[in-house]
Amino acid sequence: MKTRFLPPRSSSRAGVVAVAAILAITAVSISVAAQQRLNKRYPAGQNVRIELRNISGTIIVESWNKNEIRLSATIESKGTTVTPRQINESFVVDVMSDNRGRGDVGDINFKLQVPVNSSIDLETRRGDIKVADIRSGLVRAHVSSEGDIELTNVSALHVIAQNVIGNIFFDGEFSRGGTYEFKSNKGDITIRIPGDSAFRLVAASPARRIALNDFWNNNFKTQDGRKYVGDVGDGRSSVSVTNFSGQITFMRR
Amino acid sequence: MNCETCQELIHDLIDGSITERDEFTLNTHLKECLDCHGVRQDLASIVGFCRTQRGQYEAPPNEQAMWLRIRNVIEAELPNRVVANTESKPSFLARLMGRSWELSLPQLAASTVAIVLLVSLVTVVGLRRFGGYGVQQNPAPQTEASNINDRIFQRRQVIDYWNQRVELNKARWSPQMRAKFDLSLKSIDEAISISMDELSRNPHDEISEQMLNESLDYKLTLLKDFSDL
Numbered sequence: 001m002k003t004r005f006l007p008p009r010s011s012s013r014a015g016v017v018a019v020a021a022i023l024a025i026t027a028v029s030i031s032v033a034a035q036q037r038l039n040k041r042y043p044a045g046q047n048v049r050i051e052l053r054n055i056s057g058t059i060i061v062e063s064w065n066k067n068e069i070r071l072s073a074t075i076e077s078k079g080t081t082v083t084p085r086q087i088n089e090s091f092v093v094d095v096m097s098d099n100r101g102r103g104d105v106g107d108i109n110f111k112l113q114v115p116v117n118s119s120i121d122l123e124t125r126r127g128d129i130k131v132a133d134i135r136s137g138l139v140r141a142h143v144s145s146e147g148d149i150e151l152t153n154v155s156a157l158h159v160i161a162q163n164v165i166g167n168i169f170f171d172g173e174f175s176r177g178g179t180y181e182f183k184s185n186k187g188d189i190t191i192r193i194p195g196d197s198a199f200r201l202v203a204a205s206p207a208r209r210i211a212l213n214d215f216w217n218n219n220f221k222t223q224d225g226r227k228y229v230g231d232v233g234d235g236r237s238s239v240s241v242t243n244f245s246g247q248i249t250f251m252r253r
Numbered sequence: 254m255n256c257e258t259c260q261e262l263i264h265d266l267i268d269g270s271i272t273e274r275d276e277f278t279l280n281t282h283l284k285e286c287l288d289c290h291g292v293r294q295d296l297a298s299i300v301g302f303c304r305t306q307r308g309q310y311e312a313p314p315n316e317q318a319m320w321l322r323i324r325n326v327i328e329a330e331l332p333n334r335v336v337a338n339t340e341s342k343p344s345f346l347a348r349l350m351g352r353s354w355e356l357s358l359p360q361l362a363a364s365t366v367a368i369v370l371l372v373s374l375v376t377v378v379g380l381r382r383f384g385g386y387g388v389q390q391n392p393a394p395q396t397e398a399s400n401i402n403d404r405i406f407q408r409r410q411v412i413d414y415w416n417q418r419v420e421l422n423k424a425r426w427s428p429q430m431r432a433k434f435d436l437s438l439k440s441i442d443e444a445i446s447i448s449m450d451e452l453s454r455n456p457h458d459e460i461s462e463q464m465l466n467e468s469l470d471y472k473l474t475l476l477k478d479f480s481d482l
Binding site: 145 | 460
């Protein structure tokens with residue numbers, strides 16, 4: 001039996017690769033070990049109000065067919081506190097208050113499952129927000145800096161979606177007498193609604209990138225393409241869309 | 254000294270009961286005031302005439318009856334004179350104009366300074382309110398531009414306050430958080446700059462003004478949100 005030895009140069013390269021692999025595995029292990037997971041259920045009424053104030057990370061809110069709230073969270077930094085509170089008909093998670101004085105506490109990714117009629121009020125300094133399948137009085141999503149906002153199958157009386165950088169996507173219905181406000185400084189805003197939607201629209205984009213598509217009619221007044229004001233149908237709800245440098249698009253559902 | 258006091262002192266002078274100090278003051282005034290000087294001469298000549306003619310005039314035949322008639326005439330005329338005085342009461346302006354003024358040098362200087370200050374104040378207020386120097390060729394855009402600048406200045410003061418608070422805490426943030434914040438701030442500042450440029454070209458542009466306000470709101474919200482981090 002012949003034994004082959006690697007030449008000295010190949011041997012040292014293999015050694016470096018092996019050490020790097022070990023270090024990478026160790027780092028991942030430490031990271032996983034450092035992460036905390038939170039998984040809790042809370043009883044709730046049908047019209048509960050959800051308030052979540054995050055600093056950094058993703059927020060996902062979905063409805064389910066139960067009168068309870070399920071909170072799942074992945075907490076990146078050790079020692080970060082998350083203390084949900086139930087006050088009357090409100091369920092409040094305030095990461096900022098829970099960790100006051102600690103500065104940036106790293107990412108916390110939330111997933112909430114809530115009753116379908118819950119009012120939703122979400123804020124984060126950075127990170128994406130997704131809300132799906134909600135029918136209620138309020139859906140508010142506010143990203144202080146960068147993060148996409150996605151509101152899917154949402155029917156609420158008042159909807160507010162605002163970010164500085166990132167796309168906003170709304171897929172839902174406008175209720176009679178409702179108000180809908182979408183604002184982004186740098187990002188596309190896409191609104192997908194039923195063809196028979198009726199609303200009064202004020203849309204402004206200095207970049208002149210407004211596409212009303214099927215919702216365009218001759219009653220719209222425009223100021224050199226930067227702003228459109230007009231009624232679609234009987235204008236029973238009020239829609240305001242402002243975008244500084246991205247595209248505003250209306251689509252038929 | 255005013256003329257009223259002077260004429261009272263003239264009586265004392267002619268009677269010989271005036272003090273030395275009053276006499277000096279009176280003579281000083283008489284040298285300056287022709288009216289009072291005339292009064293003194295008239296009075297002196299009357300008194301002098303009376304003195305020279307003393308004992309040379311004939312007494313009236315019924316002296317008592319004459320004095321009685323004089324008194325009756327005086328009493329009959331007195332109420333009419335009082336009524337006439339109240340009816341012909343001089344106006345404030347007439348009294349002001351008819352009044353003699355005597356001011357010392359410090360009082361005169363103080364009055365002059367007060368008048369100069371008042372005139373200056375009125376001039377400055379007038380210039381500010383009604384446009385000031387010369388005819389402006391196109392005042393409306395300038396005014397609007399200055400209004401916008403004023404508003405921006407006020408907003409920027411608030412923004413500066415929150416910016417200082419952010420800067421205090423920024424060191425505690427993670428690099429990722431700092432990067433996202435800086436990126437967002439840069440994006441908003443770009444939007445503000447674009448709106449300002451448009452407004453400098455067209456101060457009447459409502460959309461640019463709306464966008465500018467929105468951008469400043471954005472900036473303020475961003476700073477407030479990050480200030481307590």
